[in-house]
Amino acid sequence: MSGTSSWAAQARLLAVVVLAGLSLRPFMTGIGPLAVDIGAQTGLGLKGLALLTLVPMLLMGLFAFAGPSLQARFGARRTAVAALALLVLGGALRLFAARGWQMVGTAVLLGLGAALVQALLPGVIKRQFPHRAGMVTGLYSAMLMGGGALGAQLAPVVAGATGDWRQGLAWTALPAALALVLAARYLPRDGAARRSADAAAGLLGRPRVWLLMACFGLVNGGYSSVVAWLAPFYREQGWTATASGGLLASLAAAQACAALLLPVLAGRDGDRRPWLWLTSALQAAGFAALAWRPGAAPVVSALLLGAGLGGCFALSMVVALEHLGDPARAGALSALMQGGGFLAGWLMHLGCVAVVAWLYGQVSPRSYAAALPLAQAR
Numbered sequence: 001m002s003g004t005s006s007w008a009a010q011a012r013l014l015a016v017v018v019l020a021g022l023s024l025r026p027f028m029t030g031i032g033p034l035a036v037d038i039g040a041q042t043g044l045g046l047k048g049l050a051l052l053t054l055v056p057m058l059l060m061g062l063f064a065f066a067g068p069s070l071q072a073r074f075g076a077r078r079t080a081v082a083a084l085a086l087l088v089l090g091g092a093l094r095l096f097a098a099r100g101w102q103m104v105g106t107a108v109l110l111g112l113g114a115a116l117v118q119a120l121l122p123g124v125i126k127r128q129f130p131h132r133a134g135m136v137t138g139l140y141s142a143m144l145m146g147g148g149a150l151g152a153q154l155a156p157v158v159a160g161a162t163g164d165w166r167q168g169l170a171w172t173a174l175p176a177a178l179a180l181v182l183a184a185r186y187l188p189r190d191g192a193a194r195r196s197a198d199a200a201a202g203l204l205g206r207p208r209v210w211l212l213m214a215c216f217g218l219v220n221g222g223y224s225s226v227v228a229w230l231a232p233f234y235r236e237q238g239w240t241a242t243a244s245g246g247l248l249a250s251l252a253a254a255q256a257c258a259a260l261l262l263p264v265l266a267g268r269d270g271d272r273r274p275w276l277w278l279t280s281a282l283q284a285a286g287f288a289a290l291a292w293r294p295g296a297a298p299v300v301s302a303l304l305l306g307a308g309l310g311g312c313f314a315l316s317m318v319v320a321l322e323h324l325g326d327p328a329r330a331g332a333l334s335a336l337m338q339g340g341g342f343l344a345g346w347l348m349h350l351g352c353v354a355v356v357a358w359l360y361g362q363v364s365p366r367s368y369a370a371a372l373p374l375a376q377a378r
Contacts, residue, residue, distance in 0.1 A: 012186040013128050017136060019179035020080075020117055021143030023087050026151025026172040027094075027110045028053050029252060032231030033156040033245030037165040044100040046232075051104055053228045056111030057220075061342025063112055067119025068332040077187040080120050084180040086113030091173030095166050113176075118338055123331015126321050128188070134318045138263030141314035142256040145306075147175070149252030152231065156241040203333055212320055212337040217344025219312050222283060224345060226251065226305065230290075234298065251302040255310025258282075262311040263318050272319050279315065282308030 031038065031052045039049055070079045090109030097103045121140060129136045151172060159168025203209050230251065231244040239247070258279070266275045286305025289296065320337045324330040 009186075010129075012182065014136070014139070016179060016182045016186060017121065017125065017140050018143045019175050019182060020084065020121060021140045022147040022150065023084070023172065023176035023179055024114045024117060024144050025148035025252070026154070026175075027087075027091060027107075027114075027169065028056055029148040029151035029227055029248055030155030030169050030172065030245075032227065032248055033152060033235075033241045034159055034165045034168055035232050036235060036241070037159065038103065041165070042098065042100045042103055044103065048100050048104070049232075050228055052107045053224065055104060055107045056114060057224050057342055058346060059108065059111030060115040060118060061339050061344075061346065063115035064119040064335050064339025064342065067116055067335040067339075068123075068328075070116065071120060071123070071328075071331070075189070076120050076124055077183070077189060079116060080124070080187060081180060081184050083113045083116035083120070084176055084183055086110070087117070087176035088173045088180055091170055091176060095170040097166060115339075119335035120331070122317055122321055122334035123327055124187070126330045127327035130327070133321055134263045134266075134268055137317045137321060138260050138314045141263075141310065141317060142260035145252050145255030145259050145310045145313070147252075148227070149249040149256060152245045152248035152252055156245040160242070203329070203336055208323070209333065209336055210340070212316070212333075213340030214344055216316050216337050216341030218348070219283075219309065219316065220341050221345035221348055222287070222305075223309050223313075226309070230302070233294070237295070247298060247302055250299055251306035251309075254303040254306030255313070258307040258309075258311035259314035263314050266315065266318070272315055276312060276315055276319075279308045279312035283312070284308075 031049065035049050038044060038052075039046075042048075044052075067079070074082075086109050090106045090113060093106045093109070094103070097106060122137065125136045125140060126133050154171065155168040157168075158171055159165045162168070227248070231248045234244045234247060235241065262275055262279070266272055282304050286301050286303075286308060289301035289304065290298070294301075316337070317334060320334045321330045324333055
């Protein structure tokens with residue numbers, strides 16, 4: 001293959017990575033700014049609206065584990081094309097959603113598609129860009145976060161221009177459709193990548209895999225909470241849909257910039273821990289500011305939090321891929337980290353429920369007087 005044709009092939013593959021990454025978050029981040037309109041016209045309450053974000057996140061955890069097996073059986077190309085088709089279908093069906101259950105149904109389709117794309121792409125990157133895997137992973141992560149920014153910003157703009165919140169959500173099918181066309185045409189046909197029927201075999205027995213799952217899950221739990229809470233909270237404070245969407249877009253834009261830059265700054269080799277500690281400090285600063293002074297400088301708080309979350313996501317993906325040289329096994333490790341990580345976030349919530357249930361077990365009516373004797377006397 002000549003240098004020019006090789007460069008062109010690499011550029012086409014990068015286009016697939018960029019467009020696929022852009023398709024993985026807008027369908028979630030567009031919900032918050034339009035939550036009031038969606039609830040009014042579909043009958044979904046706060047819990048129902050939360051499902052539109054939480055259901056895809058749950059499916060991203062459950063079905064990420066299926067990625068390596070599907071790739072082994074059908075190949076990365078066919079599986080990626082099918083997953084992107086689900087994203088197109090789910091986004092397009094939102095044009096016709098009139099009831100709450102229909103919106104939740106589209107969330108299921110979109111979550112399935114996103115789960116499989118996220119499980120497959122890191123392995124594809126490792127195989128097709130073996131000497132630039134870190135940089136391309138950073139680009140993919142940046143596009144994923146940038147897609148979140150686009151979703152938050154464009155959803156209220158499109159809805160306002162068309163007078164229809166459904167169109168504000170359905171436009172997300174467009175980048176997925178472009179990614180589908182390019183993937184079907186330019187993703188290499190599977191050869192050596194299919195030689196392993198179970199690339200993930202034995203990985204779950206390694207403590208390091210569980211450590212990576214826990215780290216990814218705890219960080220992702222922060223992301224899902226912010227996406228579900230940030231825009232609706234500021235809408236309740238009197239912000240417009242466009243303004244609250246802009247705040248969420250600021251967070252996502254900071255995520256994209258950090259996801260793109262930090263893997264480059266960290267270099268191709270070396271210890272990633274100082275950079276991961278930096279992202280943890282940024283997250284802590286952002287969460288603290290939003291918790292104690294939400295009205296002081298919300299944009300600055302969102303930027304800090306976004307930079308921490310986006311940088312940590314990208315570096316986590318890089319660290320997972322660097323553990324193993326074989327692309328199939330490295331991709332399987334990344335899929336397990338993501339799947340287990342998404343589920344770890346849910347398990348954390350279940351743990352909190354268990355702790356709260358135990359604590360409330362101590363609040364017996366017979367204990368009221370003994371617990372607060374002075375208050376009873378007054």
